[in-house]
Amino acid sequence: xxxxxxxxxxxxxxxxxxxxxxxxLPEPPTTSSTLGPDAEKERVTHALAATAEDILAxxxxxxxxxxxxxxxxxxMVDDPxxxxxxxxxxxxxxxxERAVYDAFAVFIEMLKGLGEYMQGRVSDLExxxxxxxxxxxxxxxPAVPDSDEPFVLVxxxxxxxxxxxxxxxxxxxxxxxxxxxxxxxxxxxxxxGIPAVxxxxxxxxxxxxxxxxxxxxxxxxxxxxxxxAVAAAEKRIAERATRAQTSxxxxxxxxxxxxxLANLGSAKGVEAxxxxxxxxxxxxxxxFLFLDSTSAPTVEAQKAxxxxxxxxxxxxxxxxxxxxxxxxxxxxxxxxxxxxNPALGLRGIRSLRASEPILRDQLTALAxxxxxxxADVWVMAPMIATVDETRYFTGLAKELGLKTAGVMIEVPAxxxxxxxxxxxxxxxxxxxxxxxxxxxxxxRMLGSVASFQDxxxxxxxxxxxEIGTAGTALSKPVGVCGEAAADPKLAVVLVGLGVTxxxxxxxxxxxxxxxxxxxxxxxxxxxxxxxxxxEDAAGARAAVDALDPA
Amino acid sequence: xxxxxxVVASSHGLHARPAALFTQxxxxxxxxxxxxxxxxxxxxxxxxxxISLGIDHDDEVLLTAEGEGxxxxxxxxxxxxxxxxxx
Numbered sequence: 363x364x365x366x367x368x369x370x371x372x373x374x375x376x377x378x379x380x381x382x383x384x385x386x387l388p389e390p391p392t393t394s395s396t397l398g399p400d401a402e403k404e405r406v407t408h409a410l411a412a413t414a415e416d417i418l419a420x421x422x423x424x425x426x427x428x429x430x431x432x433x434x435x436x437x438m439v440d441d442p443x444x445x446x447x448x449x450x451x452x453x454x455x456x457x458x459e460r461a462v463y464d465a466f467a468v469f470i471e472m473l474k475g476l477g478e479y480m481q482g483r484v485s486d487l488e489x490x491x492x493x494x495x496x497x498x499x500x501x502x503x504p505a506v507p508d509s510d511e512p513f514v515l516v517x518x519x520x521x522x523x524x525x526x527x528x529x530x531x532x533x534x535x536x537x538x539x540x541x542x543x544x545x546x547x548x549x550x551x552x553x554x555g556i557p558a559v560x561x562x563x564x565x566x567x568x569x570x571x572x573x574x575x576x577x578x579x580x581x582x583x584x585x586x587x588x589x590x591a592v593a594a595a596e597k598r599i600a601e602r603a604t605r606a607q608t609s610x611x612x613x614x615x616x617x618x619x620x621x622x623l624a625n626l627g628s629a630k631g632v633e634a635x636x637x638x639x640x641x642x643x644x645x646x647x648x649x650f651l652f653l654d655s656t657s658a659p660t661v662e663a664q665k666a667x668x669x670x671x672x673x674x675x676x677x678x679x680x681x682x683x684x685x686x687x688x689x690x691x692x693x694x695x696x697x698x699x700x701x702x703n704p705a706l707g708l709r710g711i712r713s714l715r716a717s718e719p720i721l722r723d724q725l726t727a728l729a730x731x732x733x734x735x736x737a738d739v740w741v742m743a744p745m746i747a748t749v750d751e752t753r754y755f756t757g758l759a760k761e762l763g764l765k766t767a768g769v770m771i772e773v774p775a776x777x778x779x780x781x782x783x784x785x786x787x788x789x790x791x792x793x794x795x796x797x798x799x800x801x802x803x804x805x806r807m808l809g810s811v812a813s814f815q816d817x818x819x820x821x822x823x824x825x826x827x828e829i830g831t832a833g834t835a836l837s838k839p840v841g842v843c844g845e846a847a848a849d850p851k852l853a854v855v856l857v858g859l860g861v862t863x864x865x866x867x868x869x870x871x872x873x874x875x876x877x878x879x880x881x882x883x884x885x886x887x888x889x890x891x892x893x894x895x896x897e898d899a900a901g902a903r904a905a906v907d908a909l910d911p912a
Numbered sequence: 913x914x915x916x917x918x919v920v921a922s923s924h925g926l927h928a929r930p931a932a933l934f935t936q937x938x939x940x941x942x943x944x945x946x947x948x949x950x951x952x953x954x955x956x957x958x959x960x961x962x963i964s965l966g967i968d969h970d971d972e973v974l975l976t977a978e979g980e981g982x983x984x985x986x987x988x989x990x991x992x993x994x995x996x997x998x999x
Contacts, residue, residue: 434932434959443958469960476966483927483963656923 363587368537368562370581371548373850373873375602376514376535376557377587377595381507382570383517387495390459395452402458406448409458409497413490414439439490444469459498466491477700514576516568520547530554535576537583539565541812552848555869559583561812611641612864612875615911616882620857622875623679623865625843629667632674635868639875642679642738644791644865645843646671648724652685657695658720664727665734672735680737681791681841681865683770684724684755686710686744696720705805710745710772711755722762729763740766742791747773749782756787770843772796777825780832787838790829792861794844798822816899817846823859823894823902830860841865850877851906857883858890880911914982916975918993925968926993934992935959941977941985948974956989 395402414436421432438444444465451461470487473480496503507513512534519540533556541547541560551558557578559565568574568585575584575595584591612622623644624635635643651659651667659667672680687693687709696717701707714721725741732739743755746769759767768789771777777797784790794817799806801822804814817823826842833840841863846852848870854877856864864874881889889906896902922930938945938956945956949971954961956975967973973993977985 430929430932434928437932437935437959441958441960443955443961469964472964473966476964480927480963480966487960 363591364585366562366564366568366583366585368559368565368581368583369541369548370578371551371558371560372555372848372870373579373602374535374555374557374576375578375595375598376576377592377599378512378514378534378573380516380537380568380570380572380574381509381513382568383507383515383520384502384504385518385566386504387492387499387501390457390463390495392460393457394455395457397457399452402452402456402461403449405458405498406445406452406462409462409494410439410445412497413494416493435486435490438487439494459495462494462498463491466494514574516565518566520550530556535559535574535578537562537565537568537574537576539563549845552845552870553867555867610639610875612871612878614857614878614881614883614886616884618857618883620878621679621863622871623681623841623843623863624868624871625865626671629670629674631868632671636674638868638871640868640871642675642681643671644679644681644841644847644863646680646682648683648685649687652687652693658723661723661727661730664724665730668728668731669735672731672737672739676736678737679740681740681742681768681843682728684711684714684721684741684743687713705799710770711743711751712745712747714743715751715754718758721758725759725762725764732764738766739764740768740789742768742770742789744770744793745772745796746770746776746783748775749779749786752776752783753786768839771829772800774801774825777828780829781835784829784832784836784838784840789839789841790833791841791843791865792826792829794822794826794842794846797825797844798846801825817844817849818852818855818893818899818902820894820896820898820902823855823890826856826861827859827890827894830856833862834860839863848874850874851889851903853878854881854886854911855890855893855902855906857881858886858888882911885909885911913976913978914986916986916990918973918975918990920967920969920971920973921994921996923969923996925971926962926965927967928963931959931962931967934989935962937988937992938985941981941988943977943979943981943985945975945977945985945989948976 417432417436421429424432447465448461451464466487470484473484493503509532512532514535515533516537519538536547536551536556536558538547538560539562548558548560557576559576559578559581572585575587575591612620614620621641623642624640625645626635626643627647628650651664687696696713708716728741741759741764746752752769756767766788768787770793771790772793776783795806798815798817802814804811806815829840839862840860842856842861843865847864848866850873853864853874889909892905893902896905926934935957946953947956947962949965949967952965954965975986975989
C-alpha cells in the first residue's frame with residue numbers, strides 16, 4: 363500500500379480500478395526508413411484509412427453537430443495535400459511515422475500562426491496526428507479510456523476535448539498529475555460531484571488496473587490498499603451517500619443563517635440544485651444562450667430561457683449574471699478584436715457597455731421574466747472595476763425594471779473600494795477564481811502558474827475581508843460564487859470575513875452545510891483572522907485545520 | 913482557365929464545417945480547383961489547405977479552375993461561399 367498526496371477537489375471518497383489515459387506518444391525518431399518508400403507509403407495508406415474509419419464510427423455514434431465536426435476531422439486525415447506532403451517526405455527517406463508527424467506539424471504551425479481563435483483546430487490536428495501515429499505503431503492512441511466498468515481515471519491532465527468525450531457516469535474519481543483547483547478538470551469534477559485529486563506528479567507511477575482509494579477531502583490516494591482499508595472506504599462512501607440526502611437551510615452552530623445557493627449554467631441544473639437543498643441560485647450564468655450563436659438571441663427567446671430557471675425557485679432568490687464574455691469565452695458579436703491579454707481586455711461589463719443594445723435586451727428580457735415568475739430576481743454585472751461602472755449598471759438595470767441590481771467583484775480595484783461601490787448598488791458577489799487570478803497576476807488557464815491560483819492566499823482573503831467589512835457597515839449582502847465557496851473550511855473563513863451567502867455547484871452543498879454547522883460566528887471570525895495572518899495559502903489552510911471549531 | 917473573385921459571406925469564415933462543405937464540393941466536381949487568399953494558393957479540395965488560409969467573413973478569395981466543367985465547378989463553389997452557413 364502506498365499513499366500519494368495531491369490537491370483534493372471536493373470531499374468525496376471513491377474506490378475502484380484505475381484506467382489510465384495514455385500519455386502523448388514520443389516524437390518519432392528522424393532515422394531513415396529501412397523498409398523503403400513503397401512499403402512506408404502502404405503503411406500510411408492503411409493507418410490513415412483506419413484512423414478515418416475510427417473517427418467516422420464515432421461521428422455516427424455522436425450524430426448532430428458533434429457528428430459533423432468529427433466528419434470534418436475524418437476529411438482532414440484523408441486530405442490530399444497532407445498525403446502529398448507525407449509521400450514527398452517518405453521519398454526523401456523518412457519513416458511513415460516521422461513523415462506523418464512532420465506533415466501534420468506543418469499545418470499545426472500554420473494554424474498557430476493564425477492566432478488564438480484557431481486553437482480548437484490546432485488541438486484537433488494534434489489529436490489526429492497522435493491517432494494516426496498510434497495506428498502506425500499499433501498502440502492505443504492517447505485518448506479517454508472506454509470501459510464498461512466504473513473506473514478511476516488517471517491522466518496527465520484533461521483537456522476540454524477529452525472531457526467532452528468522457529462518459530462521466532462511469533468515472534468514479536479523477537486523478538491528474540498536473541492542474542490546480544481552478545483548472546478545467548477540477549471545475550468539471552466539482553460540477554459533477556466527482557471526487558478528484560489534481561496536481562499530483564506521482565500519478566504518473568500508478569499502474570493501469572491497480573485498485574486505488576481516492577479521498578478528495580485530504581487530497582490523498584492509496585494505491586493497492588488492504589482489504590480493511592477498502593472496507594473502511596466503502597463504509598465512508600455509504601455514510602456520505604445517506605448524509606448527502608439531509609437538507610435544510612445553511613446555518614452556523616449558533617444559528618447564524620448562511621444561505622447556501624447553487625451555481626447554474628442553464629435550466630438543466632435546476633432539478634439537481636433543488637434536490638441538493640439549494641436555497642436559491644447565487645450565480646446563474648447566461649453565456650449558454652449566447653455562446654453557440656453568431657448574434658445575440660431575441661428578447662423573447664431570452665425571456666423563455668430565464669423563465670425556465672426562475673420557475674424552479676418560486677419565492678427564492680435567483681442571482682442572474684449579465685453576459686460575461688471575453689477572455690476564456692470570446693463572443694464575436696461583442697468583441698472580435700484580437701487582444702494580447704484577453705483577461706485584461708474588453709470583457710465583462712466593459713464589453714457590455716460598449717455594446718449597450720445587447721445589455722439592454724438582456725436586462726429587458728430578464729425584467730419581463732421577473733414579472734412573470736415568483737422567484738426573487740437579482741441581477742449583477744460581471745468584472746466591475748470602478749464605482750462609475752457600478753453606477754452605470756445599477757442605474758440601467760433599475761431603469762429597465764429590475765428590482766435588485768448589484769455587481770460582481772473580481773477585480774482587486776473594486777475590492778479595495780468596496781465601500782464606495784456598495785454605496786451605489788444593492789449587493790456584491792465575489793468571484794474568487796478571477797479575484798485570485800488578478801490578485802496573484804497568474805493566468806488561471808496557464809498550467810505553469812497553477813500553484814498561484816489558490817483562493818486560500820491571505821492576499822486574496824484580505825481583499826474578501828475588505829468587501830465583507832464594507833457590506834457589514836452598509837448592511838448590504840455580500841455573496842461568494844467562486845469555487846472557494848465549495849471548499850468547506852474556506853467557506854467558514856469566508857463567513858468569518860463578513861460574507862453572508864455562499865453559492866457553489868450543487869454537489870458541494872451538503873459538505874459545506876455540514877462544516878458550517880460545526881462553527882459559531884465567533885469561531886469563524888477567529889478562523890478568518892488566523893488565515894489572514896498566514897504568509898501563504900498553505901499556511902492559511904494549516905492554521906485553520908489546526909483549530910477546533912465550536 | 914476560369915477565375916472568380918468571391919467575397920466570403922459565412923459569418924464564421926471558412927474554419928470548420930463550412931470549410932468541410934466547400935472542400936467536399938470541390939472534390940466532387942472532379943475539376944482541379946485552387947483557392948487563393950493573399951499570396952497563398954491551395955488545392956480547393958484540401959480541407960487542411962483551406963483552413964490554413966484563415967479565411968474570415970468578408971475576405972476576398974480567388975478561385976481558379978481549368979478544363980472541362982471548370983465554369984460549372986466555379987458556379988457551385990461561388991454560390992457556396994456567398995451563403996452564410998452560420999446564420
